[in-house]
Structures are given as structure tokens and as C-alpha cells.
Amino acid sequence: MPPGFPTSGNGLWYSEPAVNWSTQYLPIGNGYLAAAISGNPASDRIQLNIESLWSGGPFQNSSYNGGNHQPSEQRYLAAQVSRIRNGIFASPNGTIPDIRPLPADEIAFGTYSGAGYLHVNRTISGETYFCSNPTRACTVHTASSAPGAFSATFSFSSLDGLPTRNITCLDTSTIQLRGYAASPGMLYEILASIRHAGPAGSSAACVVDGKSGDAVLVTKGSTEAWVSWVGGTEYSMETGNAQSGYTFKGADPHGELVGLLAKAGKESVGNGLANHIGDYRAALGGFSLDIGQKMEKTKTTAELRKEYKTDVGNPYLEWLMFNYGRYMLVASTRSYLPANLQGVWARDAGAPWSGDYHANINIQMNYWFAEMTNMKVTSALWDYMAKTWAPRGAETAKTLYNVTRGWVTHNEVFGHTGMKALEGWNPAEWANYPESAAWMMIHVYDHFDYTNDVAWWRSQGWPLLKGVALFWLDHLVEDQRFKDGTLVTAPCNSPEQAIVTLGCSHSQQLVWQLFEAVEKGFGASGDRDTEFLHEIETKKLKLDKGIRIGSWGQLQEWKPEFDRSNDLHRHLSHLIGLYPGYVLTNFKAPTGQTQGIPKLTREQVLKASEISLRSRGDGTGPDGDAGWEKVWRAACWAQLQNSTQFYHILTYAIDRNFAENLWSLYNPFADDPIFQIDANLGYPAAVLNALIQAPDTSSLSDALAVTLLPALPSAWASGSISGARIRGGMTLDLTWLNGKAVRASLRVDSTVRYARQVQLWYGGKLVTAFSATGGLKREFSF
Numbered sequence: 132m133p134p135g136f137p138t139s140g141n142g143l144w145y146s147e148p149a150v151n152w153s154t155q156y157l158p159i160g161n162g163y164l165a166a167a168i169s170g171n172p173a174s175d176r177i178q179l180n181i182e183s184l185w186s187g188g189p190f191q192n193s194s195y196n197g198g199n200h201q202p203s204e205q206r207y208l209a210a211q212v213s214r215i216r217n218g219i220f221a222s223p224n225g226t227i228p229d230i231r232p233l234p235a236d237e238i239a240f241g242t243y244s245g246a247g248y249l250h251v252n253r254t255i256s257g258e259t260y261f262c263s264n265p266t267r268a269c270t271v272h273t274a275s276s277a278p279g280a281f282s283a284t285f286s287f288s289s290l291d292g293l294p295t296r297n298i299t300c301l302d303t304s305t306i307q308l309r310g311y312a313a314s315p316g317m318l319y320e321i322l323a324s325i326r327h328a329g330p331a332g333s334s335a336a337c338v339v340d341g342k343s344g345d346a347v348l349v350t351k352g353s354t355e356a357w358v359s360w361v362g363g364t365e366y367s368m369e370t371g372n373a374q375s376g377y378t379f380k381g382a383d384p385h386g387e388l389v390g391l392l393a394k395a396g397k398e399s400v401g402n403g404l405a406n407h408i409g410d411y412r413a414a415l416g417g418f419s420l421d422i423g424q425k426m427e428k429t430k431t432t433a434e435l436r437k438e439y440k441t442d443v444g445n446p447y448l449e450w451l452m453f454n455y456g457r458y459m460l461v462a463s464t465r466s467y468l469p470a471n472l473q474g475v476w477a478r479d480a481g482a483p484w485s486g487d488y489h490a491n492i493n494i495q496m497n498y499w500f501a502e503m504t505n506m507k508v509t510s511a512l513w514d515y516m517a518k519t520w521a522p523r524g525a526e527t528a529k530t531l532y533n534v535t536r537g538w539v540t541h542n543e544v545f546g547h548t549g550m551k552a553l554e555g556w557n558p559a560e561w562a563n564y565p566e567s568a569a570w571m572m573i574h575v576y577d578h579f580d581y582t583n584d585v586a587w588w589r590s591q592g593w594p595l596l597k598g599v600a601l602f603w604l605d606h607l608v609e610d611q612r613f614k615d616g617t618l619v620t621a622p623c624n625s626p627e628q629a630i631v632t633l634g635c636s637h638s639q640q641l642v643w644q645l646f647e648a649v650e651k652g653f654g655a656s657g658d659r660d661t662e663f664l665h666e667i668e669t670k671k672l673k674l675d676k677g678i679r680i681g682s683w684g685q686l687q688e689w690k691p692e693f694d695r696s697n698d699l700h701r702h703l704s705h706l707i708g709l710y711p712g713y714v715l716t717n718f719k720a721p722t723g724q725t726q727g728i729p730k731l732t733r734e735q736v737l738k739a740s741e742i743s744l745r746s747r748g749d750g751t752g753p754d755g756d757a758g759w760e761k762v763w764r765a766a767c768w769a770q771l772q773n774s775t776q777f778y779h780i781l782t783y784a785i786d787r788n789f790a791e792n793l794w795s796l797y798n799p800f801a802d803d804p805i806f807q808i809d810a811n812l813g814y815p816a817a818v819l820n821a822l823i824q825a826p827d828t829s830s831l832s833d834a835l836a837v838t839l840l841p842a843l844p845s846a847w848a849s850g851s852i853s854g855a856r857i858r859g860g861m862t863l864d865l866t867w868l869n870g871k872a873v874r875a876s877l878r879v880d881s882t883v884r885y886a887r888q889v890q891l892w893y894g895g896k897l898v899t900a901f902s903a904t905g906g907l908k909r910e911f912s913f
Contacts, residue, residue: 132428140426141454143793144431146369147760152178152478152805154790155165158459161262162466162511164190164269164362166249168260175251177271181319182468182475182553183366183599187241188546189363190317191376195239197523198378198541198549200251201532208233209533219633226632230559230622231810233531234552243479243486244312245290246319246362253283259400262299263407264414264465267361268395270403274355279330285319285348285358286340292480296346300337305392305638306346309385312364312480316576322388323360323394329353331856357400361391368467368515371546372522377517378547379654385450395875398673403510414461416505418854422847424450433791444846449818452785455793456815459565459808460501460508470497471545474808483805485869488544490567490628492702496759496809498574499711499766499816502581503823505856509578511592516571521598524548524568526593528602532565537601540568544833563624565606568599569641573712576648580827580858583884585655597663603642604666610634610675613690617675625688625704634690637704639677640714647669647829655884662911675727676714677705678736685746686715686739692855694743694775699752701760709740711816712765713826717833740772749783758795758810769842777821784810823865826855831885834900835859839872851859859887861905864882872913879907 133144148171149155156167156178167178189195211232255274260270260498275281276343289296296310306320308686325348326336340347351588367381375859398406403904424447427435427455435448463474472493473486489496501508524538527548532539540548542564550562573596579588609616612633620642621633649667658664681694682689687707688694708715718736720727750761760782768776788799788810795810821842825835837857851866860880866873871892883905893913901909 135596141451143432143451143455145431148172149792151803153793153794153796153804155398157792158462158474159260159262159477160462160475161267161269162462162464162475163264164262164265164360166260166262166269167476167478169753172258173253173705175258177249177251178476178478179246179249179321179360179362180477181321181360181362181364182466182802184244184246184312184317184319185241185362185366185545186312186316186480187239188242188317190380191313191315192239193242197527198235198237198240198547198551199444199523199527200549202526202530205530205533208531210576211249212532217611218607219621219631223614225583226630226693227622229400229557230383230563230631234558234562235643237552237554238764239347239487240545240547240551241313243471243473243477243545244293244479244480244482247287247289247293247296247308249323249358249360250286250288251283252286253281257780260607261404261406261407262393262462263313263410265390265405265406265410266360266395266398266403270357270359270395270400272355272357272400275353278354279333279352281329281349281353281356283349283356285325286345287323290480294482300339300346303336304348306337306348317364317366318383319362319364320384320388321360321362322392323348323358324392325350325356326396327356327359330354332808341414357394357734359395361388361395363640368518371519373526377523377546401551402517411461414465414507415457416854417509418504418506420450420625420850420852422446422450422452422850424847433794436789436793439782439786443784444782444844446779446783446846449781450794452789452811453815454816456500456811457504457506459811460497460506463808464508464511467510467514469515470808470812471496472808473806476806476808483807485543485545486638489542490540490544490571491564491704492759492763493809495570495574495711496763496813496816499813500819502577503819503856505854506817509574509732513575513595516568517591519546520544521595522546523804525598525639532606534602534605535559536605537598537603538567538568539599539602539606540565542720558628559622560625560629563622565632566638566641568601569645570707572596572599572645572648576652577827579652579655581856581860583860583880583882587732588655591656593652593658595647596648596652597658599661600645602647604670607670610690615675616673616775617671619675619690626702628700628704630689630693632678632689632691632693634675634688634703636677636686636688637707640705640708641672643674643676643714644708644712647753651831670738671724673727677708678715678718678731679729679882680731680735680739681741684739685743685906686736688743696746698746698750699754701750701752701755702759703744703747703760706740706744706767709744710766710820714724715740716770717828717836719829737771739822744768744771749780751784751787755797756788756799757797757805757807758784759813762810762817763787763811766813766820769821770826771818772841774821774842774844777817777842781817784814819855822852823855823857823863827858831887834888836890836892837863837877839865839875840867841892843867843870845870859883859885859889860902861889874913875911877907877909877911879903879905881906
């Protein structure tokens, strides 16, 4: 164990420098900037990222329009949507081959891009790296144990595939890297300054390298030196609207960067690091987890990972990965943009899957655990949707679907709201996903439900939710195939399945939850539009709820039965109501006048969900091998309170899909596997779901069931949770010993918008029921 390693064991350590970026480099970040570090003591190579650096878009092609058709095509497209719907309704099996011509020709979608490298050639005895959110700067500090013995050269390079950049001295201690993400393309800039301390004669300066012609930072005869850098682009969300022509173009970043670098330079390294650590801890929200882990003092993280086995597990590594996921979310957000498919880390000029916001599971999974662990990381997510999804999404709704109320987005989103056609692929399978914004509204409502922040709800949350709900009020159609009077989505695709049909269970369950969020949030919204609320209530009654049991006992994925018992598809889309949703978990048999809810019991629905989950396999199928699909399965098994299956899948995910740097990998046995962050960030959510469950309910008047240790694996026999948030404005602490709960405490915020009725469950039995009024404190012993 290296000197200075945390006594808690909450850290990663290695005996050799990194070579492979995806499996060995280590990440730091402040949301605005990121870096991946090799840790080579002689010649380090630091991968640099700027969160908004993106090739393509209006910066590269002035005709870029977010994947939308031309407004003049609106009537034609409306006729095509009707043709497609009628074809589905009239089809003998309720399906048609594809949805052309709804996807638009792709124009310059582009990709998230790496910004370059910082190379450090030196002889040192110690170094520290950190990226501070308060200063928006990153720093590398290097030192020698002998006074005046440290010399180093710090140089920049750009990535292969990016146009030629200029690397010059801005002044005697500052280097400037300035270039474009494409030609033409987005402007980006990095500024870095060097400072040093040492005996007389030591120096630090920006000079021009005679061989390359580029500027470099050099220190000689120093005891210590540190380089701080800032970076930015001309990207701006404020111009992602019709009034600004959807240019997404802001000011040249240079002036702001000069100011940021000067501000960062006023802090000593010690003070800067202390402020960074304090800010990071505050972002974590006071939550902590103990699963009985015992620190391994003699084995590196790489050794722990190499020795890890499915089902056997290692609570210490599992605990590290929980905290690491929280660290990575803090490091890749709290800035302008939410965490993307790789968080904020990208190695190449072109990231896999463009490093975009895949909105049919990935961006959602990134934030699953944020509210329950009280993390202060979601503001960029709401801003991004409000400023880039909603404005152009309203144009997509009108042009593509002939819907003049509300807004819609699809699967791949970065200033892009239309259907993204993929050459050589069935566009319906990948692009036909208007449910993306509806899914994100679960997160919007959850934020309000956890925080009771009425001011935020009225100013930002409710307008987002209402806009999406308005679109769905007009997009639903009456089912003309089954002729049962219900409202369905048509055409629909269960995410990344090829079948084009009607009434996909995923779609129907999402819209059901969307409409119920409107009902639950209307009273606090300040909205007086009762006609809108009445329309929601009326159409919710007619909505097909996406719940039916098929011929082999499964929960059907589509309203017509196409399910195959050997379908190992990576997505669990029809189980969204099990996790992270609630309409399967808290299913209630129909009462009164309603349509689309089958006459089933909750037990029957959960059994059908279990059959479907089991048939989907372990997340290693013929169509992919990713960590996120296994983590989702683990969370679902936890929801079904099956601790054996939960721990099996969780440990299998770690064993198969996580590298020695604990990054999650796609196709982990490839020569150069791909890093995807969603499993890193979904992992803490799956762990929590085995320890505490409090899924939402259809109505605020329904009792909120809080279940303790619903799927506790035997490997975590003793432990504790402190500071877990529960919807309704509550905080829970919990301690267990030898597989049994010992004590719990529940505290309600001083101000709540609605006093929820709470049922506390443990071991399959109701412990107590009470009203969660503001300021209430309850203690429980078991």
C-alpha cells in the first residue's frame, strides 16, 4: 500500500503505470474538464477532455437541423405516419417492415472528441493530479525529495484525426493550444501555466521547442513545479433555439479562459487541493455505505480485480466500485452538460457511438442513484433538456408527427431531436424512439419527489414535464387492430428491437407513469390549466397500460405476442415498470371505470416479470456483451427480492465486464475494448436496490412502502447505510448485523409538500405504518 493511502481503504492503487487507456488509465474531472492519467513516473501522458468538444453539428455544416425534416414536408409526413399506422392495424400479425421515410437523412451528427494530450517528461519522487470544480481548472503537481533536483518538460499534442492546431506561448509562463474539432468545426482552446519553487537559479517558463516548433513549458533546478490548465469551446446552450438559429455558437472562449486561469493561479496547490476535496465531499451529499468490507493492504486494485470471481465476490472491491461510481458521476457533471456515454472521458477524435446521449437507457442509468444518495449533480441535466431538447423538440413534434403541442426527442441526442437514420441498418430498430423524453421525465419528477423543491418544480421541472405530456396527449391513437377502445403508441419499437408494431409495453408503461407524474405534481405546480389536467385524467383511463401475460407465462414485450423464450436481447425494456419504474412493482388490480389494466393480481404480474427476466439471460447474448445490461438485470432481481440471483449477476458483471481500472467495458475480450460509463454509474443503483427499496406509487394517497434489506446477499452480512434519501423528503439510516436488521432511523424534512403515508417493511412483514409529517423522527429496533 502506498504512503498516504486512505486509512478507510477508499482508493485505488497500482504498482505499474498504465499502458491501455480503456483498461488501465485513471480518471479525474470537474465536469468542465477531464483527464485520464497513466501515472508513469518518468514520462507521463495525460489524456485531456473538454466536455463540450464535439465535431459535426452546425459548426461543421450550416444546414444541420437536428435530424429534422423540412417544415414544408409536414403534410407529407403526416400522411406517412397515418399510412404506417393503418398498415400496422391492418396487418395480419400487427407489424410492418420499417418506418421509412420518417428518419431524416443524417447531416453532420458528429462525435464527442478528445482534446489532446499533456506529456510530462521528468524525474520526480511524487506527484498529485486533481481537477477542481470551483476553479474549473486541473492541476498536476510534481516534486523532488531533494531541493533543486527537479527538472521537467510539459508539452501538448492534439489527437490524430483533428485538424492542425497551434501551440504557442501566450506569455512567459503560459502555453496556448488552439484548434478546431473539424475543418470547419468547433473552436476549442486550452491554456496552461507553470509555477515552481526552488533554490536560487531555478526557473520555469514557456519556450518554443526548436525541433517541433511548438511551445512547451519547462522547469529546471526546481524543488517542485505545478501546471494548471483550463479549457473551453465556443459551444453555447443559450443559442440552441429558434431565435438564435440553433447555432449553438457562443463567444470565443479565450477571454473567459484567461480569467479562469488567473483565478486558479491565485491559490497555492495545497489550498486548491483542500478546496477541491471539500467541494467534492459536499457534492456527495453526506451519504455513506458499509457492507462489511475489509481493506486489502497488500494487494493492488489490479490484483483484486484479477482474482475476483463470480458468486464468490469480494465485499471490499464491491464497496470500492460503489464509491467509484459516485466519484465518476461527480467528476463528469456539475457543469454545462450532463454525463455522456463515456462520462466526459474520450480517447479519440471520434468516440464510440459518438459519445452521445443514448436516451433509451444509458443517460437514464447514469443518474439512477443520484437522488437516493443525495448527490448534488443534476442541475446540468435539467438545464440541458430545457435549453436544447425542448426548443428543437417542439419543431420535431410539429414537423414529424403533426403535433403542435409539446415536444419530443428520440434516441441519440446532442442538439439532435429527430430520428437519426443509420446507413445500412433498419432505422426503426435504432431511431424510432419518441419515448426518450417521457423516460427522462421520471427523473424530473423524482427530483421533485425527493427534494420537495417547489421553486425549482414551478420554474423548470413542471414546464419540462407538461411539455412532454402535451405531446403524448396528441400522439396516442385509438387501437384499431384489437379494437378494445384503448389508446396506444403506433408505430413503436421496443428499444433496439426490430419489430415495428403497436402498443409496445415499454411505451405504454412509460406514458402511464408520465401521466401519473402530471397528476401527482399538478397541485404544487401553480398551473391553473385544469383542462389540461382533465385531459390527462381522461386519457389515462383509456390508456393501454402495457401489461399482459403471454402464452408461456411471460410479461409480453408487445401488445401482439412476438416474444421468444430464447430472446437474450440486451435491453429489458418491457420491465421498465419493475425497475427503475413502479407500475409493475406496485401493480394494482383495476377498480372503477378504467381500460387497459388487466384483471390480474400483483403477484401474477411479478411472476410474469420474473419469467421474462429469467428468459433474458445473464446479459451476455449474441447481440452484445456490456456491463450495463448485467447491472440492470441485477437491479431487477433485487426488486424481485431474489438475493441469490442479484448477487450472481452483480458479481458476474464485475468478473466479466470491469477492467483493472474498474471501468466498465463493452466486448471486454476484444483487443481494444470500449469504455462505457453507464455500468459504472448504474452499479451503485443496483447495490442500493438490494438494501433499500421505496418505489413510487400511482397516487400520493397510496402508501409508500419502504422495504429494508429486500435482497441482502450473504456476503454483506453486516453493514450500515447513512444518509439515504427516500422520496417524500425523508432520510434513512440503517444498520444490520449477521444478516439481520438491528436498527433504523427515519427523519422527515422540516417542510414537505405532502405528508406521505409510509409503511415500513422488513423480512416480509409490516413493521409499522405512519404519516411522514414535516420534522418527524422515528427510531426502530429489530
